[in-house]
Amino acid sequence: MNERLMLYLDGELAGKERATFEELLAKDTTLQTELENLSIARSAIAHYGLTSQVASVHHMMMDEFSVSRAKPGGAKIYSMVRYFMRVAAVLLIAVIAFGGYEFISVSPQGIYKDKYITYSTSVERGGSSASPIEQAFADNDYQKTIGLYKNTKSPVINDHFIAAQAYLAAGNATGAIKAFNAVLAAKPGTYTNIDDAEYYQGLSYLANHQPAKAEPIFQRIYQNKSHLYHSKVSYWTMLRLKLLIVKDPGN
Amino acid sequence: MKKAVLNFSGEELIETLKNPHVRTQAISFMYRSYFAVLSNHIRQNQGSEQDAEDIFQEVIVTFIEIVRKEKFRGESSIKTFLFTLNKYAWLNELKKRNRASQREEKYESERGVDERDVSSFLIERDAKNLVNSLIEKLGDACKRILTAYYYEGLSMKEILPLVNYDNEQVLRNKKYKCLKTLEQMLAANPGLATRFKSALAYEQ
Numbered sequence: 001m002n003e004r005l006m007l008y009l010d011g012e013l014a015g016k017e018r019a020t021f022e023e024l025l026a027k028d029t030t031l032q033t034e035l036e037n038l039s040i041a042r043s044a045i046a047h048y049g050l051t052s053q054v055a056s057v058h059h060m061m062m063d064e065f066s067v068s069r070a071k072p073g074g075a076k077i078y079s080m081v082r083y084f085m086r087v088a089a090v091l092l093i094a095v096i097a098f099g100g101y102e103f104i105s106v107s108p109q110g111i112y113k114d115k116y117i118t119y120s121t122s123v124e125r126g127g128s129s130a131s132p133i134e135q136a137f138a139d140n141d142y143q144k145t146i147g148l149y150k151n152t153k154s155p156v157i158n159d160h161f162i163a164a165q166a167y168l169a170a171g172n173a174t175g176a177i178k179a180f181n182a183v184l185a186a187k188p189g190t191y192t193n194i195d196d197a198e199y200y201q202g203l204s205y206l207a208n209h210q211p212a213k214a215e216p217i218f219q220r221i222y223q224n225k226s227h228l229y230h231s232k233v234s235y236w237t238m239l240r241l242k243l244l245i246v247k248d249p250g251n
Numbered sequence: 252m253k254k255a256v257l258n259f260s261g262e263e264l265i266e267t268l269k270n271p272h273v274r275t276q277a278i279s280f281m282y283r284s285y286f287a288v289l290s291n292h293i294r295q296n297q298g299s300e301q302d303a304e305d306i307f308q309e310v311i312v313t314f315i316e317i318v319r320k321e322k323f324r325g326e327s328s329i330k331t332f333l334f335t336l337n338k339y340a341w342l343n344e345l346k347k348r349n350r351a352s353q354r355e356e357k358y359e360s361e362r363g364v365d366e367r368d369v370s371s372f373l374i375e376r377d378a379k380n381l382v383n384s385l386i387e388k389l390g391d392a393c394k395r396i397l398t399a400y401y402y403e404g405l406s407m408k409e410i411l412p413l414v415n416y417d418n419e420q421v422l423r424n425k426k427y428k429c430l431k432t433l434e435q436m437l438a439a440n441p442g443l444a445t446r447f448k449s450a451l452a453y454e455q
Contacts, residue, residue, distance in 0.1 A: 002427065006426075010400075034434070037437055037444065038430060038431075038434045040434075040437055040444050040447065040448050041430050041433040041434040041437055043448070044382045044383075044385075044386060044437070044447065045386065045401040045402060045430075045433070046401055047312075047316070047379060047383070047451060048386045048398065049398040049402025049403065050315060050316065051308075051312050051383060053278070053402075054278055054308050054311050054312050055308060056275075057278040057279055057282065058304065058308050061279060061282040061283070061286070062304065065286075
């Protein structure tokens with residue numbers, strides 16, 4: 001029965017066989033229900049087959065569309081290039097604007113104020129081992145320090161150094177440069193505060209509006225990683241100094 | 252190798268779709284001709300790219316079944332008909348997600364008689380999907396045999412090399428068992444079977 005039902009469903013019964021089966025079918029409601037359900041199942045398969053075929057074509061077409069979107073003249077690539085060009089243009093404008101602002105605003109005094117730290121000695125106030133010049137500097141009496149220095153007939157290197165710091169703190173950059181030069185003229189290894197002297201001499205040139213003379217000093221500090229003041233001189237400091245020289249190198 | 256792209260006139264397309272096994276080129280042609288405009292409508296109405304793709308697939312399947320049932324009368328162009336199907340399939344989906352806006356609901360209430368006719372083709376969407384899920388449970392061998400026979404229209408002789416069975420009689424028995432299993436699944440859920448039958452009738 002099952003086989004004949006299936007053959008009937010599939011349209012493979014013919015002639016007398018078909019007529020006999022249809023007679024039987026007309027009398028048997030259970031058989032009718034089974035045939036009806038099998039018929040729905042067959043329709044379901046046809047629907048499933050069509051859905052699967054459309055899904056298969058869908059994937060193929062989505063691939064085709066994605067390839068054609070990326071194809072010549074490469075609309076996708078072109079839009080990416082255009083996006084990056086826009087970003088680059090914005091960055092360029094920002095760099096130019098910032099550079100312009102820096103060029104206008106940079107000054108020797110600006111860098112000096114940014115980099116100057118008041119020098120302090122380890123001398124205790126009223127201590128007996130300090131020289132009078134050191135003691136006056138420790139007391140923040142810069143004019144007295146300078147006066148004592150001027151009255152010293154044979155100042156030692158440390159006297160030059162302390163006096164230079166006093167000149168700088170008192171706003172006398174020319175005096176500071178002269179005294180620091182005396183310190184830096186000392187033989188290598190004969191004085192411990194050479195790194196300090198170098199850094200503050202550079203600052204003295206800035207305070208004296210002479211960035212072109214300050215720049216090689218800071219360049220040495222920037223390149224020497226073991227220099228005591230290396231961390232105080234960044235790439236950015238050097239860039240600002242170069243801008244400053246372009247703007248006004250001083251004398 | 253470059254693929255051949257076939258173009259169809261409206262009449263040629265309808266005649267091609269009436270064949271028991273639809274030619275892939277006809278479906279591809281519909282994608283090339285209508286996907287852009289139909290998917291654009293979905294994206295402009297709260298839909299994602301994936302929504303647009305899913306709805307378009309549903310529209311194509313529905314349209315082909317309508318054509319085969321001789322229910323496409325050609326009173327409007329294929330494009331207009333597909334666009335209306337697409338619009339209402341998406342509206343149904345939005346309703347299902349409870350996202351149909353007041354504007355869209357108002358539009359639905361004001362639509363013309365012809366459009367209501369078209370939207371009636373989209374009833375019982377869930378029933379179709381549920382029945383497809385039942386078929387998925389049959390397993391690969393059953394799906395291959397049944398679709399080869401009932402959808403692709405292949406004979407038992409042609410199916411035999413595609414599956415691992417000794418002879419046609421064994422294959423015939425397997426086909427019967429597979430269809431019977433599906434029939435029993437549907438018999439166990441008479442409501443679903445009735446809804447599915449109603450959905451495929453495409454009555455207006």
